Every structure is written in C-alpha cells, then in structure tokens.
Amino acid sequence: RLDAMADPGAAFVARDATAPPVPPGRLHRRELHVREVVREVAPGVRQRLWTFDGTVPGPVLRGRVGDTFEITLVNDSTLDHGIDFHAGAVAPDEVMRPIDPGQRLTYRFTTTRAGIWMYHCSTMPMLHHIGNGMYGAVIVDPPDLPRVDREFVLVQSELYLGPDGEPGDLAAMQAERPDAVVFNGYPAQYAHRPLPARAGERVRVWLLDAGPNRDSSFHIVGAQFDTVYREGHWENRPTDPGGAQVLSLTPAGGGFVETVFPAAGHYPFVSHAMVDAERGARGLFEVR
Amino acid sequence: RLDAMADPGAAFVARDATAPPVPPGRLHRRELHVREVVREVAPGVRQRLWTFDGTVPGPVLRGRVGDTFEITLVNDSTLDHGIDFHAGAVAPDEVMRPIDPGQRLTYRFTTTRAGIWMYHCSTMPMLHHIGNGMYGAVIVDPPDLPRVDREFVLVQSELYLGPDGEPGDLAAMQAERPDAVVFNGYPAQYAHRPLPARAGERVRVWLLDAGPNRDSSFHIVGAQFDTVYREGHWENRPTDPGGAQVLSLTPAGGGFVETVFPAAGHYPFVSHAMVDAERGARGLFEVR
Amino acid sequence: RLDAMADPGAAFVARDATAPPVPPGRLHRRELHVREVVREVAPGVRQRLWTFDGTVPGPVLRGRVGDTFEITLVNDSTLDHGIDFHAGAVAPDEVMRPIDPGQRLTYRFTTTRAGIWMYHCSTMPMLHHIGNGMYGAVIVDPPDLPRVDREFVLVQSELYLGPDGEPGDLAAMQAERPDAVVFNGYPAQYAHRPLPARAGERVRVWLLDAGPNRDSSFHIVGAQFDTVYREGHWENRPTDPGGAQVLSLTPAGGGFVETVFPAAGHYPFVSHAMVDAERGARGLFEVR
Ligand SMILES: [Cu+2]
Ligand SMILES: [Cu+2]
Ligand SMILES: [Cu+2]
Ligand SMILES: [Cu+2]
Ligand SMILES: [Cu+2]
Ligand SMILES: [Cu+2]
Ligand code: NA
Ligand code: NA
Ligand code: NA
Ligand code: NA
Ligand code: NA
Ligand code: NA
Ligand SMILES: [Zn+2]
Ligand SMILES: [Zn+2]
Ligand SMILES: [Zn+2]
Ligand SMILES: [Zn+2]
Ligand SMILES: [Zn+2]
Ligand SMILES: [Zn+2]
Ligand SMILES: [Zn+2]
Ligand SMILES: [Zn+2]
Ligand SMILES: [Zn+2]
Numbered sequence: 001r002l003d004a005m006a007d008p009g010a011a012f013v014a015r016d017a018t019a020p021p022v023p024p025g026r027l028h029r030r031e032l033h034v035r036e037v038v039r040e041v042a043p044g045v046r047q048r049l050w051t052f053d054g055t056v057p058g059p060v061l062r063g064r065v066g067d068t069f070e071i072t073l074v075n076d077s078t079l080d081h082g083i084d085f086h087a088g089a090v091a092p093d094e095v096m097r098p099i100d101p102g103q104r105l106t107y108r109f110t111t112t113r114a115g116i117w118m119y120h121c122s123t124m125p126m127l128h129h130i131g132n133g134m135y136g137a138v139i140v141d142p143p144d145l146p147r148v149d150r151e152f153v154l155v156q157s158e159l160y161l162g163p164d165g166e167p168g169d170l171a172a173m174q175a176e177r178p179d180a181v182v183f184n185g186y187p188a189q190y191a192h193r194p195l196p197a198r199a200g201e202r203v204r205v206w207l208l209d210a211g212p213n214r215d216s217s218f219h220i221v222g223a224q225f226d227t228v229y230r231e232g233h234w235e236n237r238p239t240d241p242g243g244a245q246v247l248s249l250t251p252a253g254g255g256f257v258e259t260v261f262p263a264a265g266h267y268p269f270v271s272h273a274m275v276d277a278e279r280g281a282r283g284l285f286e287v288r
Numbered sequence: 289r290l291d292a293m294a295d296p297g298a299a300f301v302a303r304d305a306t307a308p309p310v311p312p313g314r315l316h317r318r319e320l321h322v323r324e325v326v327r328e329v330a331p332g333v334r335q336r337l338w339t340f341d342g343t344v345p346g347p348v349l350r351g352r353v354g355d356t357f358e359i360t361l362v363n364d365s366t367l368d369h370g371i372d373f374h375a376g377a378v379a380p381d382e383v384m385r386p387i388d389p390g391q392r393l394t395y396r397f398t399t400t401r402a403g404i405w406m407y408h409c410s411t412m413p414m415l416h417h418i419g420n421g422m423y424g425a426v427i428v429d430p431p432d433l434p435r436v437d438r439e440f441v442l443v444q445s446e447l448y449l450g451p452d453g454e455p456g457d458l459a460a461m462q463a464e465r466p467d468a469v470v471f472n473g474y475p476a477q478y479a480h481r482p483l484p485a486r487a488g489e490r491v492r493v494w495l496l497d498a499g500p501n502r503d504s505s506f507h508i509v510g511a512q513f514d515t516v517y518r519e520g521h522w523e524n525r526p527t528d529p530g531g532a533q534v535l536s537l538t539p540a541g542g543g544f545v546e547t548v549f550p551a552a553g554h555y556p557f558v559s560h561a562m563v564d565a566e567r568g569a570r571g572l573f574e575v576r
Numbered sequence: 577r578l579d580a581m582a583d584p585g586a587a588f589v590a591r592d593a594t595a596p597p598v599p600p601g602r603l604h605r606r607e608l609h610v611r612e613v614v615r616e617v618a619p620g621v622r623q624r625l626w627t628f629d630g631t632v633p634g635p636v637l638r639g640r641v642g643d644t645f646e647i648t649l650v651n652d653s654t655l656d657h658g659i660d661f662h663a664g665a666v667a668p669d670e671v672m673r674p675i676d677p678g679q680r681l682t683y684r685f686t687t688t689r690a691g692i693w694m695y696h697c698s699t700m701p702m703l704h705h706i707g708n709g710m711y712g713a714v715i716v717d718p719p720d721l722p723r724v725d726r727e728f729v730l731v732q733s734e735l736y737l738g739p740d741g742e743p744g745d746l747a748a749m750q751a752e753r754p755d756a757v758v759f760n761g762y763p764a765q766y767a768h769r770p771l772p773a774r775a776g777e778r779v780r781v782w783l784l785d786a787g788p789n790r791d792s793s794f795h796i797v798g799a800q801f802d803t804v805y806r807e808g809h810w811e812n813r814p815t816d817p818g819g820a821q822v823l824s825l826t827p828a829g830g831g832f833v834e835t836v837f838p839a840a841g842h843y844p845f846v847s848h849a850m851v852d853a854e855r856g857a858r859g860l861f862e863v864r
Binding site (some may be wrong): 353370372374377378379380382384400401402403405406407410414415418430431432461462464499500501503517519520521522536537538539540541542 | 623628791792793795797798799800801802804811812816817818819820821822824835836837838840841843844848849850851853854863
C-alpha cells in the first residue's frame, strides 16, 4: 500500500533538515501548539497526524548548557496531549501531565547536560502518540562544540498506517509492523530533494532515533565518520585514527556524526538495517 | 491474554530491587537450588517457571575484582539444568555441564574484570531455559566505584506464555512474540510498588538485559544520566558536560547509570522501545 | 525446513576464519569476480547465491591506514551488480554503479581511518543482494594495534531461503523472517569444525555485522573481553579494570574483541540474542 520509492511529485516540499542556530539569549520562550493535521505521509497516502506545531517531527529547539527553556504547550486538538522533554531534569508530575483540548501549560527547564534530546507526547498510550507524530528534538550544544561548515538534523521514526485520512494504527505499532521508516517524517524525501554540501566541507549530522520501536544504524554511502558523539559521549574525534561507518542508536537515543565529503557526487544515506532503508530510511547528499 | 497494566492486587509483593552490598570477605560461598515453581507472572496469569533459588530473576550476587565465588548448584527440579556465569573466565566443559535432577555441582571462579555479568542456565535449548526464568546477575564493582545514596538492580527480560500453569512457550520465543517485557520478572511491578528515593540523592541503577531476545533502551522520565558505565566502559562521568537519556543494551549486555533527582515527584522508567514499555517494561521512582 | 543443529557431514569444509595478515606493500591490487554459485547453505539446503569471488562472505581484505586498494570488479554473472566499500571515502557515482554482466570496473580508494569496514553489492534492492550473499569485510589496522597470538574474523549475517537451488527470498527479508543467522555464511559451522586456540594465548576476534537486518550481541562462553574496539573506538583495554561480555553491533557495524582463554576446554560463541544462537549464530573455540 505504501511505496517507499514513489516520487512525491513536483509540488513536494521536503522538511528543511538544516540545524537551526543557537538563538541569542539564555531564555528560550515559545509556544508549541498541538494540532491535528491531515497530511500526505507518503505519495498518495494521507493520515490524520497528531503534531507539535503542525509538523512531524515537531520543531527542532536548540540552546546551550545552562539555558532556560520556557515552553507553553497549547492544546488546539480534540484529544488530551502532554509533553515530555528529555532535555531537562524536572519532576514529571505537573509539567508532563496531559491537558484537555483548549488548555495550556507552561513547562520550564534549565539544561545541565549536552546532547540531542527527544521530546514527545506524554499521554498514554505513548506508543500511539509518538507513533502518530508527536516527537521532536532539542539540541544542547556541548561547550566545546567546534564550528562546522554545514549542520543537519535528521529524526528517524516509523509510520504505521491507519485507514486513509485517519490516525496511525495502534495494533500495527503493537505488532511491530511498520509500513515505513523515515527521516524527518517522510519516506526517502531527501532522495527526491537532496541535502546540499560541498566537497571539502565539514558536515555534521545530528541524529535522533524517535522510534517508537526500531533502532537506527545510520550510514552515509561513500563517507566515513571521523567524529562520533553518542548520548553525551565522544566516541571518535578527528585526531583518533579510527573511524566509524555507522551511528548505532536504540529508541530515544541520539548523537551526531561528522564527515568531510572527499569530492563532488551523490552520497546516499540510510539506516543500514536494509529492510528499513527499503522502507524509506534513505536520502541523499548532493555534493558539489 | 496478558494485561500489562492490570493491578496485581493488594497482596502483591514486588521483588526487592535494592542492590545488595558487597559482602565481607573475599570468598563468597553459596548454594543455588534449581526449583520449579508455579507462580503468578502477571495479574491472573500463572506459569511453571524454572528458577535459581525460587525467584525470577535469580539472586543478585556481588563482589570485588579478585574475589572468589564458590557456587554449588543443586538441582531440585525434574529436568536437567546447568549454569553459566559470565562473571568468571573458566573452561566451560566441567562447570557448565547440565546436571541431572538430584545432582549437585560446584562452580568456582575468581573475578578479574568489573561489570554486571549475566548468569543463566546452560542447558539446551538455552532460549527456553532463559525464557522460562533461569537468569540472574553478578555485580563486580569497579575498583574506583564511588559511593552513592541508593543503588538498585533491574534485570530486563521477556515473558512468552505457555498454557496456564505450564512453562513458557518455546515456539513463541522462536517466533519472537513476547507477551510481556519486564523488569525483575513481573510487568510494571514498580509502577504499582514504586522504588523510593529522595530529591538530591545520587541514585545508581544497575541494568542487565537478560533477553533472551530483545534490546533494552533504558530511560528514566524526568531524569538525565550524568554517569553511564556500559560493558566495563565509562561512557559518561559527572564531570563530562554530556549526559545520556538512554542506556542501550543488546541481550546479555549490562551496565549502570546514575542520576540525581532534582525534586520530589513520580519519575517513570521504561525501555524506550515503546512497544516494550506497553508490554510491561515500565516502573516508577517515587521521590520525596 | 532448515535445521541449524544438523551435522554438515564428514566432507564439510568450514570457511577459514583466520584473519589474513596485512600484505606487504602499500598498494593492494586485486580482482573480485561476481559469480553465481549453487551451494549448500545448511545441511541438505541449497541456494543460488550471488557472491564476490565464489564465497560467502566474500574475501577478507586487509591493509594499513594510508594504503591504497585498487579493486577490479568483474561481473561474471547474469545480473547487474556493483560494489560499495565502506573502507574508503569516495564519491559513489562512478565506482559504485552497477555493471552489466561481462563488464569490469576498477574501484580505487586510499584508507584514512582504521576499523573493520563492510563491503557489499551496491545494486538495488540492496536488501536482496546483501541477503543473497554479497558482502564482506576490509580490515584497516589501527596504527597501534598490538600483536596477538591468534586472530580470527567472523561476519554475521542472515539466511532467508528461497526454493531449493534458487536465490534467497526477498519477501522473507522484507518480513524479517530469517531461516538462519550465521557466522561466515553457514549455520553453526564452527560448532562442527571448532576454531583452535591454546590456553594463555591472546586471541583477537574481528566481527562485522553484515545484516542485512539483525543486530549482533557477540559473546564467548567462558571468556571475558578485556579489550573491545568498536567502530573505531577503544571501549576497553587490558589495563582498564572493566571487562565486557558482549560486543553489541547494529547492521554494518564492526569491531574486535580480545580475550585470553584461561585453560584448555571447549568455549562456545554465540550471538546472545538467543533466538539467533538457535538459528545458527553459534560456534566453538577448542582450546588446548
Ligand atoms: Cu499526544
Ligand atoms: Cu553500506
Ligand atoms: Cu535450565
Ligand atoms: Cu521519553
Ligand atoms: Cu549484487
Ligand atoms: Cu551467556
Ligand atoms: Na528521507
Ligand atoms: Na576518528
Ligand atoms: Na517493572
Ligand atoms: Na556526564
Ligand atoms: Na558458525
Ligand atoms: Na578491560
Ligand atoms: Zn493555537
Ligand atoms: Zn545532482
Ligand atoms: Zn535443595
Ligand atoms: Zn506518591
Ligand atoms: Zn571471471
Ligand atoms: Zn544493466
Ligand atoms: Zn538493537
Ligand atoms: Zn567510549
Ligand atoms: Zn575436544
């Protein structure tokens, strides 16, 4: 039913994978509106998604260690939803509680640890809420994070289709039968709208495995990772003689890799669990 | 058939998750009796488990690097069983051999490496023997292991139900269709009987993924891990600016994480493979 | 249909698991011929495999950081095939393109990073080409790699059976229903033809998880890993007090472990995802 290779058509606009910069100031205040949207999740396939601010994944937030985030969740949907930010250490009782349609709730946290942290809906069954689109990433820069030439963010997740125009199928999630595995919400979108880079540039890719269920084994064809940062740990630096071909993540894990593309060309990226690459966990860097 | 959210009732007593202290002396001598027990493995569901000393997981053993364990396995059951301790390096031929009902066998090893090590029945098919309850953990403290305020041990495993009162279903294990994924042998037991802690305390959680088949992606909602020790390697220390949201383990892998709960409240923990959290791989810290 | 425990018979010759030495010189030039071979993949089960040079896995290549590999792929088969070497950073466009039967293509790369790197067919669907035998390993030694007494290479992969004498079943690969999980292409081959070692020797095992789909949780029964090198990162050294019981890999990940067998005996090895061990991901070290 879902063809992960199908062309999304000329009008398709891919999710911008560029990592946002760290915004100025130490207090990051914003609203996140929960919205139900009926959207094409693959060529010819529409689903009723539950979203943060209308996009899947939700917006990428970014800050430094020591910054404060003050996020107001506004429930503009017809169901209860809540939010859980892994980026902050807080007692869940108040800030993560589900809120009714029409309600709002302010969630405040100050970051103390670097990494790329998942956020997601906190309403039960979370399997259904994450599986139907309610997840995103907060990047907290390590203090010594070097500048690079380009920086992208990819969030891996799964699609479990419900009837056309309806929410994803909870039974398929429970049976672990994904219809697609995707980066930034849409199968193979960056195969059709490649990510740009230039030869010789240092490129960083932040990766979060939002699951809800599957690992990621992220690989860039033709490239090697001389730098790997996983769950707050530097596993590889350019000065180490070793390199990595995959970044291995379990659900809710994250990190980044860096590479320098050696020459112009087209460099596919995948989750190297090949069944997932075939299901849409693939894209392309177009390097000039 | 198995409801991972069902209340186990007022009489339910959760497995004590407190990590045992390192006992005095350098020789740790004990018997482990193999016993078949018919036990409730989830509310209203009974199975004939194969156990070490009557509990699933078996007892948690602990020592230092250089300590000697002298364990006598006594087979009080009706089937052949054996034991394999990952905590010691020994030729398997004699000590891991299956023994007949009524037999006993002494297994001696001196630890040389720190970590949390699996033990399990060594009788074929091991998938069935581990899947029906025969696993446990040996903690060997790293020499420089700091004192913490509280220390817990969680062993993740899967339940594959056989007929009521009978052993687990080997065919379901082979088909990878678990009925539940659990910490310390019972679905969501610590959601009903929360683990206690206090705000500001440093808490260490040892984790072993006994499988037999599934990964663990251990996460504590509302908390961050400033310390991660996985398979003998310090991946994160409090002085590193990075933090972790998950401890990622494949079957038979283990380690520990540390966190300081920032305030009083209820902090759920899960395997963040959400389908497993829904299957019972969940619990709660109650922080005062 | 496939019995992972069946005896392959007296005439069976196991794949040599000895790691090849680093060849002299800094330029390693060779041909790799794509060949279709009908071969026994398990006792009594024959498949039409797609291979590099007639073997599954393909040959293990080895070099140092800074060496150049000049590999000429010769397509002696009836289908299009190509090759992708993770060991080199190169623009994929030319060197990884599929070539017609009868064509040849030279692929040149100079290594810049140490590790054990996968190579595999680059033709779509890669799930089918990898799943039907087209994968292998390139070892690039870290500059400071100590000498050891014995060195082996194991490549884990899955078998998805097609009809007898025909290629593997793509639908089974897509459904993630492996018939076997194997080291070096054949279920439990080293249980029948054990790998030799001597007590007190330091043994290194290089491991690559070729997938296409499953993790590896590599463990040696009776032994402990005092050294773990994973994806270019030293996770454990003999001087660290910690040790490891498993090497955890996601598909296309690789590394090595080292151990010293404490005494003569028979030491099984497995992927400790027990369902995979039962499917054939098992073998034996015979230590004298
Ligand atoms: Cu929600
Ligand atoms: Cu590849
Ligand atoms: Cu047993
Ligand atoms: Cu979460
Ligand atoms: Cu091919
Ligand atoms: Cu074991
Ligand atoms: Na994509
Ligand atoms: Na490096
Ligand atoms: Na529990
Ligand atoms: Na830290
Ligand atoms: Na084998
Ligand atoms: Na060590
Ligand atoms: Zn609104
Ligand atoms: Zn182009
Ligand atoms: Zn007794
Ligand atoms: Zn309470
Ligand atoms: Zn030829
Ligand atoms: Zn052609
Ligand atoms: Zn995994
Ligand atoms: Zn490390
Ligand atoms: Zn022998």
